[in-house]
Amino acid sequence: MAHYLIFLGSTRTSRPPSPARLGERVAKACERLLSSLPHTTAEIIDPLTLNLSDPFKPHFAYAKADAPSDLAELADKISDADGYVMVSPEYNHSISPALSHLLNHFGASLFAFKPSAIVTYSMGQWGGVRASVAMRSFLSELGCLPVSAMVHIPKSQEALNEDGHFAEDQERWERYVGRTLGQLMWWAEAAANYKSHVDPTKVSPAFKTTPSQRNAPGSKNS
Numbered sequence: 001m002a003h004y005l006i007f008l009g010s011t012r013t014s015r016p017p018s019p020a021r022l023g024e025r026v027a028k029a030c031e032r033l034l035s036s037l038p039h040t041t042a043e044i045i046d047p048l049t050l051n052l053s054d055p056f057k058p059h060f061a062y063a064k065a066d067a068p069s070d071l072a073e074l075a076d077k078i079s080d081a082d083g084y085v086m087v088s089p090e091y092n093h094s095i096s097p098a099l100s101h102l103l104n105h106f107g108a109s110l111f112a113f114k115p116s117a118i119v120t121y122s123m124g125q126w127g128g129v130r131a132s133v134a135m136r137s138f139l140s141e142l143g144c145l146p147v148s149a150m151v152h153i154p155k156s157q158e159a160l161n162e163d164g165h166f167a168e169d170q171e172r173w174e175r176y177v178g179r180t181l182g183q184l185m186w187w188a189e190a191a192a193n194y195k196s197h198v199d200p201t202k203v204s205p206a207f208k209t210t211p212s213q214r215n216a217p218g219s220k221n222s
């Protein structure tokens with residue numbers, strides 16, 4: 001059985017623009033379609049249900065026993081999951097701040113060596129494609145490399161009903177989304193199987209102390 005987390009990249013309960021939090025529809029569609037695949041379970045991670053710190057204090061900045069319980073529980077879920085679906089609206093031509101803020105709370109080693117899928121949406125005609133460009137480098141740095149196929153949902157307020165079903169062309173939409181989810185599943189299964197042969201942390205140990213651990217030899221402070 002493979003388990004996936006779907007990160008819902010919006011906390012926008014206000015309006016305009018209306019309707020608020022279209023991301024709920026997109027995340028529900030992903031949950032429905034992923035759960036319909038064989039040996040697959042999926043869970044939506046909703047930032048509105050978490051008490052994200054202000055000022056910013058990520059999970060890895062706490063001593064292990066002191067991390068707030070909701071952050072500690074989510075860190076365990078991220079570590080246990082086989083792959084991720086990252087659902088983002090386009091805000092100012094980039095990844096939604098709600099999604100980057102949520103993900104920034106967790107260290108890359110929790111996500112590493114597992115794949116992700118990029119799903120973007122917007123109320124306009126581009127479906128969040130510009131956000132997806134920013135997401136590729138963000139997710140690569142987290143270590144959960146995004147699969148090549150992506151989902152973009154333009155005019156998502158018309159394309160999706162509140163329950164996460166497509167208003168029209170259901171079959172074509174599901175085939176379109178299914179291509180990306182299929183790639184996610186393939187890579188997730190391959191990564192999980194290979195992990196039992198080769199421990200990735202032995203090949204590429206996690207950086208645990210300072211960012212300068214990434215530096216090339218010869219750089220200052222390397």
Ligand SMILES: Cc1cc2nc3c(=O)[nH]c(=O)nc-3n(C[C@H](O)[C@H](O)[C@H](O)COP(=O)(O)O)c2cc1C
Nearest residue numbers: 010012020021022023089090091092093122123124
């Ligand atoms: C601050 C802000 C910036 C936005 N920037 C863009 C944008 O660059 N491109 C776009 O297509 N839509 C943009 N929109 C419209 C969003 O696509 C639309 O509001 C969408 O519903 C947001 O997702 P949400 O309802 O899940 O928060 C923006 C909306 C907000 C609130």
